[in-house]
Amino acid sequence: MAKATTIKEALARWEEKNGQKxxxxxxxxxxxxxxxxxxxxxxxxxxxxxxxxxxxxxCIEKIANLNGLKNLRILSLGRNNIKNLNGLEAVGDTxxxxxxxxxxxxxxxxxxxxxxxxxxxxxxNLVKDWAEFVRxxxxxxxxxxxxxxxxxxxxxxxxxxxxWVEEATKRVPRLKKLDGVPVIKQEEGEEGEN
Numbered sequence: 001m002a003k004a005t006t007i008k009e010a011l012a013r014w015e016e017k018n019g020q021k022x023x024x025x026x027x028x029x030x031x032x033x034x035x036x037x038x039x040x041x042x043x044x045x046x047x048x049x050x051x052x053x054x055x056x057x058x059c060i061e062k063i064a065n066l067n068g069l070k071n072l073r074i075l076s077l078g079r080n081n082i083k084n085l086n087g088l089e090a091v092g093d094t095x096x097x098x099x100x101x102x103x104x105x106x107x108x109x110x111x112x113x114x115x116x117x118x119x120x121x122x123x124x125n126l127v128k129d130w131a132e133f134v135r136x137x138x139x140x141x142x143x144x145x146x147x148x149x150x151x152x153x154x155x156x157x158x159x160x161x162x163x164w165v166e167e168a169t170k171r172v173p174r175l176k177k178l179d180g181v182p183v184i185k186q187e188e189g190e191e192g193e194n
Contacts, residue, residue: 029054030058040062040063044065047072053075053076055077056099060082062083063088073095083105084109092116096117096141101123101149105122106125107132108135120146121146126150133172143174145179
């Protein structure tokens with residue numbers, strides 16, 4: 001089996017292709033490396049200017065080594081093998097968007113550190129309990145959530161679409177958009193009229 005691509009090798013390839021230093025770039029795309037990246041290693045700490053980092057479609061299992069990314073606003077980790085959200089605390093003060101769909105995340109422990117997070121795309125993971133879902137209410141700025149394809153959402157949507165939206169927005173009331181659809185809040189006086 002081919003040896004995994006290291007972040008250092010992926011960055012060297014990126015620099016060659018883009019003709020600029022990764023350490024100075026605002027956006028760095030390391031998605032779909034062949035062979036895939038398996039570890040977020042210490043070479044990431046060189047990306048001090050990076051605002052958007054894409055590592056999607058690799059074989060990463062753990063979020064790690066983000067401490068040097070002082071300006072990171074968007075982190076794309078979709079289509080990996082990530083099992084939890086540990087490691088995000090390093091970017092908790094700057095990260096505004098986390099794209100982490102198609103992973104193996106069951107628990108949302110650690111999400112509360114994401115004080116600036118506005119957008120969370122985490123469809124097709126393994127979250128199955130409301131106890132985990134309600135942790136999203138700890139995110140003061142979260143307004144756009146994609147959660148479709150998690151066992152919790154599938155269970156409710158199988159019954160009826162409205163109950164999922166209703167239950168989810170009741171638990172995370174600040175949401176403006178859920179699964180790509182604007183959330184329409186009922187006015188207080190209208191509730192008895194349905």
